[in-house]
Amino acid sequence: MATNTQARTYAAAHFSLELDGKDEVSLFRSIEGGSIKADVMTYQHGANYDRWRQLGKPKFEDIKVQCGMSMSKPFYKWIEEFFTGKAVRKNGAIIAADFYYIERARREFTQAMIKELTFPKLDGSDKNAAYMNISMAVEGIVFKKGDGKKLAPPKMDAQKLWTACNFRFRLDSFEQACKRVSKIDSFTVKQNVIDYHAGGARAPIKCPSQVDFPQLSFYVPESDAQPFLEHFAKRGVAGERPGHLTGMIQTFDNDGTDLFTLSFKGADIVNVQPDKSDSGSEDIKQVKIDIYTESMSFAYVDVQTTG
Structure with a gap:
């Protein structure tokens, strides 16, 4: 009697x-x-x-992961170094496991660098968990069979710590006006990566370039927007000499324990835009404020250590 020797599938x-x-x-x-x-x-x-075809050089696609606050300190240390412009390269593996967390397959990668980091939209009315999207450029990938090792069970409580409504926004010199910031739009920090093709090499070498820090967009009630309007009238309209601003985005869990802080420097207001006025609307009238930034830094708080 024939037996089925195929390995079981897994989710x-x-x-x-x-x-x-x-x-x-x-x-x-x-x-x-x-x-x-x-x-x-x-x-x-x-x-x-007639046409003849053959394969050219291999291309290793970027790895994109979405994570919350369940990652460990070494991973967030890597993010901190990314913000400083240090192109820290790491080797690693993506591990696929079955229902029992037994390793079934792995993709080992080499010379990985963080290429992009996208922060989610933060909204005071959103109670859902928030996740960051991280793209990594790699120089090599090898597919291997899993070794059957059992993975550590996930820490689901840590994953649920960060919700989109738990944040504080501060812009120095506008502390009072920023006390009722309702939301911050999603934004992306990018590390430009250049492919260097050396003679005789099958795959290119990934070389880091400059880090591009984005504009930030946040929203305040129109009743709190006057200080921003006056500041922009002096700097953007009257042309007064710019004085750079500093500030931070701080996240915390439901108990008020800090999770991480994103600080920015060299900022100034570039746009102040009131919401559309609509006779049928019952929403609070808000004003969108855009600021540019010259640099950012990321500071992770180890909840397990501090707790």
């Missing part, structure tokens, strides 16, 4: 991340990318219509 809901051989980086919400592609080279002879 895509259990996975983990290793960095530099450490498996305590914990779980993240989702992952995409991390595939291997190759260009197709076409050659056509001038004497006929």
